Amino acid sequence: MNSLFKALNDETRRQIIELLKEKDMNAGEIAERFNISKPSISHHLDILRQADLVTSEKKGQFVEYSLNTTILEDLLNWILTLKDKS
Amino acid sequence: MNSLFKALNDETRRQIIELLKEKDMNAGEIAERFNISKPSISHHLDILRQADLVTSEKKGQFVEYSLNTTILEDLLNWILTLKDKS
DNA sequence: TTAATATTTAGACATTTATCTAAATAACTA
DNA sequence: TAGTTATTTAGATAAATGTCTAAATATTAA
Numbered sequence: 004m005n006s007l008f009k010a011l012n013d014e015t016r017r018q019i020i021e022l023l024k025e026k027d028m029n030a031g032e033i034a035e036r037f038n039i040s041k042p043s044i045s046h047h048l049d050i051l052r053q054a055d056l057v058t059s060e061k062k063g064q065f066v067e068y069s070l071n072t073t074i075l076e077d078l079l080n081w082i083l084t085l086k087d088k089s
Numbered sequence: 090m091n092s093l094f095k096a097l098n099d100e101t102r103r104q105i106i107e108l109l110k111e112k113d114m115n116a117g118e119i120a121e122r123f124n125i126s127k128p129s130i131s132h133h134l135d136i137l138r139q140a141d142l143v144t145s146e147k148k149g150q151f152v153e154y155s156l157n158t159t160i161l162e163d164l165l166n167w168i169l170t171l172k173d174k175s
Numbered sequence: 176t177t178a179a180t181a182t183t184t185a186g187a188c189a190t191t192t193a194t195c196t197a198a199a200t201a202a203c204t205a
Numbered sequence: 206t207a208g209t210t211a212t213t214t215a216g217a218t219a220a221a222t223g224t225c226t227a228a229a230t231a232t233t234a235a
Contacts, residue, residue: 005100012098013223014091024171030182043224045183064181064232072172079168085110086158086165099193116212129194131213150202150211 007078010054015039016047023057023070030066093164096140101125102133109143109156116152 010016019033034044048068051057055074060067096102105119120130134154137143141160146153 004103008094008098008103012094015223017090017094020171031180034182039223040225041182042184042226046223049183061182061231066182070171075168075172079165079172082161082165082168085106085156086161101193117210120212125193126195127212128196128214132193135213147201147212152212 004077004081006050006054007056007074010050010056013047013050015044016051019044019047019051020056020070023068027067027069029062030068033068090163090167092136092140093142093160096136096142099133099136101130102137105130105133105137106142106156109154113153113155115148116154119154 015037018037022028022033022036030041030045030048033048034041037044048057048059051068052059055071057068058071060069101123104123108114108119108122116127116131116134119134120127123130134143134145138145141157143154144157146155
């Protein structure tokens with residue numbers, strides 16, 4: 004859970020997640036949406052990948068990123084048990 | 090959401106939340122459970138309070154902390170919309 | 176093969192964060 | 206009132222983080 008919370012604890016990374024919610028995008032397309040250098044975006048994508056929140060696939064010159072929501076299941080359950088005040 | 094994600098992005102604070110899930114506790118009782126100084130725990134509690142994840146009430150000499158799960162509703166919904174791939 | 180494009184890696188730097196000790200504040204108790 | 210206990214505030218420090226530029230790597234195209 005540690006890498007997941009870490010990944011979510013950044014506004015830029017959350018926005019990347021929202022973008023990928025709509026459609027898969029390559030690194031350059033993602034970077035275009037932000038006033039942040041490409042290396043920085045690449046670093047954010049790496050942190051999202053470490054948390055398994057995104058997957059990446061090389062397609063020729065490009066690297067396409069996709070959102071992986073299955074990992075959010077754990078978080079969802081954690082929150083639900085808190086709300087249960089079990 | 091920023092202060093919420095920030096508050097959750099720390100193992101000690103998540104453990105404090107789990108403790109408070111069971112029952113309300115004062116600052117000293119919480120601090121006893123960790124190998125961390127009282128000022129540090131006080132600081133963690135402050136961050137949790139800023140995120141509105143806990144509330145505090147002075148009871149005589151003591152300050153009692155309670156978990157506030159209503160704030161998790163937003164997080165829950167955010168996660169659910171991601172999973173919807175809307 | 177050479178040049179252009181896409182992405183990541185490396186290294187530097189400023190800011191934030193988690194921690195500590197010492198001191199301050201507040202509230203009981205003798 | 207003085208002393209004790211509970212908690213927070215202040216200030217310091219080491220480590221982590223987000224950002225940048227420059228360079229490296231990989232792929233496509235001429």
